Amino acid sequence: MSFVEFENVSLRYSEGGPKAIEDVSLQIEEGEFVAVVGPSGCGKSTLMKLISGLKPPSEGYVYVNGRQVGGPLSIVGMAFQAANLLPWRTTLENVMLPMEIVEPYRGQLRARRKEFEEMAREQLKRVGLGGFEDKYPWELSGGMQQRASICRALIHKPRLLMLDEPFGALDAFTREELWCMLRDLWQQQPFTVILVTHDLREAVFLADTVYVMSKRPGRILVKRQIDLPRP
Ligand code: ADP
Ligand code: ADP
Numbered sequence: 001m002s003f004v005e006f007e008n009v010s011l012r013y014s015e016g017g018p019k020a021i022e023d024v025s026l027q028i029e030e031g032e033f034v035a036v037v038g039p040s041g042c043g044k045s046t047l048m049k050l051i052s053g054l055k056p057p058s059e060g061y062v063y064v065n066g067r068q069v070g071g072p073l074s075i076v077g078m079a080f081q082a083a084n085l086l087p088w089r090t091t092l093e094n095v096m097l098p099m100e101i102v103e104p105y106r107g108q109l110r111a112r113r114k115e116f117e118e119m120a121r122e123q124l125k126r127v128g129l130g131g132f133e134d135k136y137p138w139e140l141s142g143g144m145q146q147r148a149s150i151c152r153a154l155i156h157k158p159r160l161l162m163l164d165e166p167f168g169a170l171d172a173f174t175r176e177e178l179w180c181m182l183r184d185l186w187q188q189q190p191f192t193v194i195l196v197t198h199d200l201r202e203a204v205f206l207a208d209t210v211y212v213m214s215k216r217p218g219r220i221l222v223k224r225q226i227d228l229p230r231p
Contacts, residue, residue, distance in 0.1 A: 001063060001066050002027035002028055002029050002030075003028055003029055003030040003032075003064070003065060003159075003160070003192055004026070004027070004028035004051060004063070004064050004160070004192070004194070005026070005027050005028075005061075005062070005063040006024050006025050006026045006027075006050075006060065006061070006062055007025055007060050007061040007062075007063075008023050008024075008025055008059065008060040008061075009021065009023070009024045009025070009050065009057045009059065009060035009061065009062055010022045010023060010024070010057065010058050010059040010060060010217075011043075011046055011050065011055060011057055011058050011059075012058045018216075018217065019058075019217040019218075020043050020046045020217065020218055021043035021046050021047065021213075021217060021218035021219070022217035022218065022219050023060075023219060024043075024047070024060075024218070024219065024220055025060075025220070026211060026220065026223070028192060028194065028209075029192075030159070030190075030192055031190055031191070031192055032192055032193075032208055032209060033186055033192075033193045033195070033206060033207045033208045033209070034192075034193065034194050034195065034207055034208070034209045034210075034211065035194075035195045035196075035197060035202070035203035035204075035206060035207035035209070035210045035211070036194065036195070036196050036197075036210075036211045036213060037196075037197055037198060037199075037200055037203045037210060037211070037212050037213070038198070038212060038213030038214065038215070038218070038221075039198065039214075039215050040198065041215055041216075041218075042213040042214060042215040042216075042218045043213060043215075043217075043218025044164070044196040044213060044218075045164055045196065046218065047194075047196070047218075048078075048162050048164055048194070048196060050062050050069070051064060051069065051076070051160075051162065051194065052069075052072065052073060052076050052078065052162060053069045053070065053071045053072045053073050054072065056069075056070075064076075064160070065159070073160075074102045074103045074104075074156070074158075075158050075159045075160055076158050076159075076160045076161075076162060077098070077152075077153035077154055077155075077156065077158035077160070077161045077162070077191075078153055078161075078162045078163070078164070079146075079149045079150050079152070079153040079161075079162075079163050079164070079166045080149075080163075080164045080165065080166065081164065081165040081166065081168045081169055082169070083137070083142075083145035083146050083148065083149040084149065085137040085145055085148055085149060085152075086137075087136065087137050087138065088136075089136075089137075090133065090134050090135060090136055091124065091129060091132050091133055091134070091135050091136075091137070091140065091148050092117065092120055092121070092124070092133040092134065094137070094148060094152055095120045095123065095124060095148060095151050095152045095155055096109075096116060096117070096120050096155065097152060098152060098153075098155050098156040099116045099120075099155065099156065102156045105156055119155065120133075120151075120155055121133060123151050123154060123155055124148075124151055126151075126184075126185060126188070127147040127148070127150060127151045127181060127185070128147060128181060129144060129147055129148060129151065132144065132148075141174075142169060142170055142171075142174065143170055143174035143177065143178060146166060146167065146169075146170060146178060147178065147181065149166070150163075150166065150178075150181075150182065150185075154185065154189070154191070157189075157191075158191060159191055159192060160191065160192045160193075160194070161191050161192070161193045161194070162193075162194050162196075163182075163193065163194070163195045163196065164196045165196060165197055165198070166178075166195070167179070167197075167199075167202065168197070168198075168199075175202070179202065179205055179206055182206065183206060193206075193207075195207060203226075204226055204228070207226055208225065208226060209223065209224070209225055209226065210223070210224045210226060211223050212224070
């Protein structure tokens with residue numbers, strides 16, 4: 001079985017309502033970098049909710065790591081279009097948030113604070129935020145906030161990183177900087193990535209596999225392997 005598998009999955013947000021996605025089947029291998037592209041409303045976020053266990057499918061099956069998804073998963077890290085940093089916390093404190101919430105770290109912060117802080121500082125260096133640990137979100141640029149947000153998504157060493165339009169609010173130059181950062185992180189650390197975007201260039205630049213979705217109801221139109229030489 002693949003790391004992530006959808007078997008003929010459909011989802012209706014309400015009984016008798018329209019299907020947000022219909023008959024979606026896919027297989028994602030561990031370590032793969034997958035992009036999901038398609039127009040607004042085609043069901044990309046819905047796909048993410050199904051994988052992260054925030055929504056059960058109305059029909060079909062969703063498996064992650066060999067198990068049917070039955071609730072929130074601690075092996076998942078997530079980042080979104082808005083960085084969603086807590087404004088009253090410093091960069092370091094924001095990045096450490098998953099250590100307070102996610103198993104197996106939860107409840108150990110008091111005893112292992114030094115160690116966790118060290119992990120957070122290391123990870124911040126990897127995303128180019130060394131020296132910014134004590135800054136507040138409003139002291140960081142949009143690109144830096146998004147770096148911190150991705151850093152936070154990775155701090156608990158998730159096996160699956162889910163990104164929903166993470167670079168959508170950034171200018172073109174910053175966006176390409178962050179593409180390279182993400183690609184580097186993925187090459188250094190083994191994790192699977194599912195990136196939702198409506199930027200085709202982004203999908204092709206970053207991903208090994210691109211799924212293209214169509215709207216009403218959301219279906220997978222095509223799956224393409226991208227076989228480009230990487231910089
Ligand atoms: P995106 O294009 O980034 O997915 P949307 O504007 O489609 O953002 O959705 C923003 C939020 O509103 C999402 O959490 C989505 O689940 C929710 N949402 C979208 N459409 C509806 C709807 N018809 N009814 C209720 N909630 C919705
Ligand atoms: P995308 O992320 O590709 O923009 P979504 O997954 O957010 O698409 O939405 C897919 C469809 O499901 C859209 O028609 C949207 O309006 C609908 N939808 C999304 N979230 C909700 C919700 N919470 N309640 C009702 N309908 C929703």
